Amino acid sequence: MVDQDIRPRDQAGTLRTMTQARQTAKRANGSATRVFSITSGKGGVGKTAVVANVAVLLAKMGKRVLILDADLGLANIDVVFGLAPSHNLNHFFAGDCDLRSILVKGPMGINILPAGSGVQRFTRLDSQQKMRLLEALDSMHNDFDFVLIDTEAGISENVTYFTTAAHEILVVTTPEPTAITDAYALMKLLSNQYHEKQFNLIVNFIKNEEEALDVYRKLTMVANRYLDISIDYMGSIPRDKQMIDAIRKQQVMVQLFPDSKTSAAFEALAGTMLQEPRNMEAKGSIQFFWKRLLDFGNKG
Numbered sequence: 001m002v003d004q005d006i007r008p009r010d011q012a013g014t015l016r017t018m019t020q021a022r023q024t025a026k027r028a029n030g031s032a033t034r035v036f037s038i039t040s041g042k043g044g045v046g047k048t049a050v051v052a053n054v055a056v057l058l059a060k061m062g063k064r065v066l067i068l069d070a071d072l073g074l075a076n077i078d079v080v081f082g083l084a085p086s087h088n089l090n091h092f093f094a095g096d097c098d099l100r101s102i103l104v105k106g107p108m109g110i111n112i113l114p115a116g117s118g119v120q121r122f123t124r125l126d127s128q129q130k131m132r133l134l135e136a137l138d139s140m141h142n143d144f145d146f147v148l149i150d151t152e153a154g155i156s157e158n159v160t161y162f163t164t165a166a167h168e169i170l171v172v173t174t175p176e177p178t179a180i181t182d183a184y185a186l187m188k189l190l191s192n193q194y195h196e197k198q199f200n201l202i203v204n205f206i207k208n209e210e211e212a213l214d215v216y217r218k219l220t221m222v223a224n225r226y227l228d229i230s231i232d233y234m235g236s237i238p239r240d241k242q243m244i245d246a247i248r249k250q251q252v253m254v255q256l257f258p259d260s261k262t263s264a265a266f267e268a269l270a271g272t273m274l275q276e277p278r279n280m281e282a283k284g285s286i287q288f289f290w291k292r293l294l295d296f297g298n299k300g
Contacts, residue, residue, distance in 0.1 A: 033289040034277065035147040037166035040173060041182025043153035046204040047172045049243065050269070051150040052080045053254045057270035059108035063145040066111045068137075070162045071152035073123040075115035081106045082250030083114070090116035092136070093129050099136035107255060111144070124157055134165070134288065141289050146273075154182075155189050164194050165288045168277065170234060174205045175215050184219055191229045200232045202269065205239040212236035234272055237265045 040047045051067060059065045069077040069089070078085055087102040099113065106112050125133075137147075149166055151159045163169055169190070173183035183201075190196040201219065203212035216233045223229050240262040246253045254263045 033141060033144050033147060034168065035149065035166045035288045036168050036170055036273065037149045037151055037163040038170045038172060039151040039159060039163050039186065040153045040171060041186035042179045045172050045174045045179050048077055048080055048150055050172055050202060050204065050237065051148050052077065052252045053266040054270050054273065055110050055148055056107050056252050056254055057267055058146050059110050061274065064143065066113065066144045066147045068113045068147060068149045069115040070149050070158065072115045072158060074152065075117045077112060077150055078114040080250065085114045088114040088116045107252065125161065130161055137288050147288065155186055160190065160194055163190060164196065167287060168200060169196065170200045170202055172202045172204055173215060174203065175211050180215055180218060184222060187223065187229060188227060191227050197229050199229060200234045202234050203236040206236045207239065209236060235265065235269045238262050
């Protein structure tokens with residue numbers, strides 16, 4: 001059942017019942033676009049590297065991938081790929097161009113919606129801007145198998161908007177105590193104020209797998225005690241000096257060093273993301289590509 005305390009926080013002002021979503025999920029048979037928000041409580045945890053490497057691997061597996069750079073003030077996904085787009089999401093929100101005209105191609109045919117950098121104006125989107133983005137993305141609902149949203153770090157309104165609009169949330173953290181604390185704070189906010197109950201955890205920059213599992217145990221222990229949420233362990237990425245070389249050369253790790261342990265870890269993560277979701281139910285708020293879900297339901 002839908003939580004009766006859910007308020008109309010979604011910017012489109014539309015709520016769907018869980019019953020409708022269950023029917024839609026059954027009829028879609030896993031064919032709907034899957035939207036992942038890759039987010040973090042703290043900066044510097046390697047979130048963008050996770051997005052870039054996983055995107056390349058998914059595309060290599062034959063999936064149609066879109067990266068949405070949702071760090072609207074300090075964007076860098078284009079830099080990671082060595083791109084120099086002439087337009088970005090700031091131009092879209094300013095009304096200068098439509099969404100399709102700012103799409104740029106990355107490695108393996110990945111589509112990228114780049115954001116601007118050093119512009120504070122769009123670091124807090126208003127409801128009209130959020131609605132425009134939702135509608136523009138929905139117009140592309142047949143174009144992609146996966147949408148990866150690279151959010152900014154922290155708990156800003158933009159982070160909560162993009163994260164709650166995604167179907168699945170991937171929280172990236174590291175073994176550093178501050179990163180673990182901030183990851184918990186992010187999940188706490190999303191749970192208490194936005195009724196998010198399902199999270200996926202990726203532990204980056206690890207020395208060994210036991211270190212990653214220790215982070216997972218710490219977070220689940222405190223979450224079980226104070227929050228009503230579920231955290232699934234999605235995997236870990238080892239610390240690797242070659243990652244610095246890849247960043248400097250503006251290439252992704254899985255292409256520059258495909259035989260490394262880090263690339264193997266990214267491959268495992270991409271494989272996990274390819275698995276069918278446990279559900280594609282609405283979370284009580286409007287989501288990106290909701291029209292496609294309904295379209296598949298109507299065909300059933």
